[in-house]
Amino acid sequence: MSHDGIAPRAVLRSVAFLTAGMLTVPVLAGCGSDDPAGEPLAGADTAGADRSDIADGGTLRWAVDTVPDTLNTFQADADTTTARIAEAVLPSMYRSDARGRAVRNADYLASAEVVDTEPKQVVVYRLAQQAVWSDGREIGAADFAAQWRALSGKDTAYWTARNAGYDRIEKVERGKNDLEVKVTFGRPYADWKSLFSPLYPKEVMGTPDSFNDGARKKLKVTAGPFTVDKVDTKEDEVVLARNPRWWGDPAKLQKIVLRAVPHDKRVSALSDGTLDLAEIDPEAARRITVAALPQEENTPLMGPEADRSAADALRSWAVANGSDEDAADEEVSARKKLRKKAEKYARQQKALGGFEVRKSLEPAYTQLALNGAEGPLSDERVRRAVARALDREDIAGTVLKPLGLPAEPVGSHLALSGQAAYADSSGALGKPDAKEARALLSDAGWVPGGPVEEEKKDTKKDEGEEAAGSEADEEGKEDTKGSGGSEDSDDGDDGTYIVGEDDGKNHGTGDGKAPHDSGTGTGQLKQGGAPAGAYAPKGTAAPARADTAPVAKDGKALVLRFVLPSGPGSKTLETVAGRIAAMLEKIGIRTDISTVDDDSYFKDHIASGDFDLALYSWPATAFPATDARPVYSKPVPAADGSLNVEQNWTRVGTDQVDQLFDQAIATLDDSERRDLIRKADSRIWAAAGSIPLYQRPQLVAARKNLANAGAFGFATPVYEDMGFLKKSAQGPEGSPASKKGGSGS
Structure with a gap:
């Protein structure tokens, strides 16, 4: 799976991994009220334009990670491309706005409201009068009922990936007329707005066969501004065509081609003219930024010869023209290859001048996951020590400041700044404090300078190397002595470390080690100190200046x-990871960083629990009570004796967190529900199973004359508004004459 994109809520919460870049981004002003939700840290960057300024027709070629295995977002192998297609071709009762909050989609829904709560919760949907499927049939109660039955979990013949919310529905029926749908819940469900988005036709949801297989490679009936024209696995693309039966604002584009292009091939595809829009990595962002600069400006040197100094060039010329014919031939060949690469790079840079980088922050955050299933991290004190050692502001700045993006650490597991449920609850864990972190480790029995039996051999080698160093170096390292025992540790080391005042000068060896016991049972005693070379009981705290010792x-x-x-x-x-490792080293925790194959990272390591520390990302959601519960619920034993962790891959959970989620999902009052979610987040922070670090950057390369597309941030794309600007609406370089940050909707 790709680690560069985040799957929306239409599919399972999927992991994704960070990319970074440079430049600037439109930033929203901070919230002036006392609302802890605040405002989004960054706005959308989509080159917003009025529909009147956009030409009719054209094809948008948009890079995606994959051609999906299924077009059914409710199946386990659905991915981010599945969800993107569904947004363009299927109804959604609610969509996400610029603040990451659910808003009614007026193209499908005239209104929706809870009309009763006693004895049962009842929601009435009033559909837009013109809303029809592409075959001309009205969207109605039969479609809602078919989707409920398929996703309720009652019929195991349906291969569904999730049924949250649908399993609480008691019945779905026609209301007062054909435009009304009445949904009655058997149990209260606060996140009812998450349901029926997307909504599939009854032709897909009506039977297990049609659900399981009928919508994998084609959708015969749709109801969006676009339809699925074809899924071409040979060409690695999905073609969406303008829907002639669409009743809303007609799509400006004639076609959208979603083309599967690996991230490392996207710069070439952009420069070759086979892509118009693509999410990119930081290096590609830098290239496009430099390509857009005027030639007369002093631009950064990039490309194949960027690292070659004048001395390198002179040396190369000398070898190529030297008397050693073999070396000269080899150097001439290398120079030709380098020249061809430089020429190709120059051609690409010229073509990339027609693009720009649009940037925002994704509705997703990257976290440090701590596996609490076993080992040292099963102890909450150790997890809290790790968390207290982290300077999250420093980590966020390392990633986001070079991009010109707001570098604020994420303060919640369950929402992002601007979303209704957001509040910075990190105070439940405490501020970064190395002293407190070391105290937590000590309380858990992990002390500096303790013996490390399995490392004696390596420690002896290190001590031997230290002895060869200067006396000053030895003094600077003396607070780490004893971690592997003395040179004679094989002769009766009983698991203690040596304390005392020996500095390598006054007592014995002069090599910085404690002297071997002479057998007298005593040592020289300095006033107010301990006998030099005395042995402290096992587990005793280390002496001063050993606070960073392992x-x-x-x-x-x-x-x-x-x-x-x-x-x-x-x-x-x-x-x-390097920054985190350095921070942990300061409190005596060492890390063994290993890189594993990208394709197996999640399946073989994260999901299986084969890690202590890991970095991966979660998407934010407007419905945390529903979507976040399986991520943070307490693992429970399964019938076969295994541990059912759902999506809680840190294996850390508490009964109290589960209870708060259960209360929130059944609380229809918005304010009370937000309070419960924030309380749950505080408990999640305190358990220290995962530490949110920063909101993920979103870097998108877009053709300059492409409007209403790019870095969408929280907002759901408005597909019918995307298109290429008329020449009269373009600025001097092809961009919108008056660029706006919004989507233009």
Whole structure:
């Protein structure tokens, strides 16, 4: 699976991994009220334009990660492309606005309201009068009822990936007329607005066969501004065509071609003219930014020869013209290859001048996951120590500041700034504090300077190397002595570490080690101090200046396996992991960072629990009570004896968090529900199973004359408004004459 995109709520919460870039972004002003939800940290960047300024027709070629295996978003193998197609071709009763909140979609829904709560919750949907399927049939109660039956979980013949919310419905029936749909819930359901988005026709949902197989490669009946023209696995693309039966504002584009292009091939595809819109990585963003600069400006040197100095060039010329014929031939060949690469790079840069980078923050955040199933991190004190050691502001700044994006750490597991449920609850864990982190480790039995039995051999080698160093170096490192025992530790080391005043000068060896016991049973005693070379009981706290020494317990050092993926985005993740490792080292925790194959990272490591620390991302949602519960619910034993973790891959959960989610999902009052969600988030912070770090950056390359498309941020794309500007509406370089940040809807 790709680690560069985040699946929307139409499919399972899926993991995705960070990319980064540069430039600037339109930022919304901070919220002036006392509302803890605040405002989104960054607005959409889509080159918004009025529909009147957009030409009729044209084809938008849009890069995606995959051609999907299914067009049914409710199946387990649905992906981000499945969801994107559904947004363009199927009804959604609600969509996401610029603040990440659910708003009524007027193209399908005239109104929707809870009309009764006692004895049961009843919601009445009043459909838009013109809303019809592409075969001319009205959208109605039969479609709602078919989707409920398919997703209720009562009929196991339907291969559904989720049924949250639908399993609470008791019945779906026609209301007062054909435009009304009455939904009665057997149990209260606060997130009822999440249902029937997308809505599939009864032809898809009506039978298990049609649900399981009928919508995998085609959708015969749709109801959006576009229809599915074809799914072409040979050409790796999905073609969407303008829907002639669409009753809303007609689509400006004639076609949208969703083309599967790997991230490392997107720059070439953009420069070759085979893409108009593509999410890109930081390096591609830098290239496009430089390509757009006027030639006379002093632009950064990039390309194949960017790292070659004048000395390198002179040396190359000398070898190519030297007396060694073999070396000269080899150098001439290398120079020709480099020249061809430089020429190709120059051609690409010229073509990339027709594009610009549009940027925002994704409705998703990257977190540090701590596997609490077993090992040191099963102890909450150790997890909290890890969390207290992290400077999240520094980490967010490392990733986002070079991009010109707001570098604020995320303060909630369940929402992002601007969303209704957001509040910074990180105070439940406490501010970064290395001293407090070390105290937590000590309380859990992990102390600096403890013996590390399995590392004695390596420690001896290190001590030998230290002895060869300067006396000053030895003094600077003396607070780490004893972690592997003395040179004679094989002769009766009983699991203690050596304390005392020895500095390598006054007592014995002069190599910075404690002297071996002479057998007298005493040592020289300095006034107010301990005998030099005395042995403290096992587990005793380390002496002063050892606060950054590796901690150990029961003869083992505290080393955490930090697993990262390879592939797109991995450079940024490696940078973040390096910063985290350095912060943990300051409190005595060492990390073993390993990079694994991108394709197996999630399945073989995250989902299976084969990690101590990991970085992955979760999408935000307007419905956290529903969507976040399986991510943070307490794992429970399954019937076969295994542990059912749902999507809680940190394996950390509490009964109290589950109870708060259960209360929130049944609370119809918006204010009370937000309070419950925020309380749940505080408890999740306190358990320290996952630590939100920063909101993910969103970098999109777009053709300059393409309007109402790009970095959408929270907002659901308005597909019918996308298109290419008329020449009269273009600025001097092809961009909108008056660029706006919104979607133009």
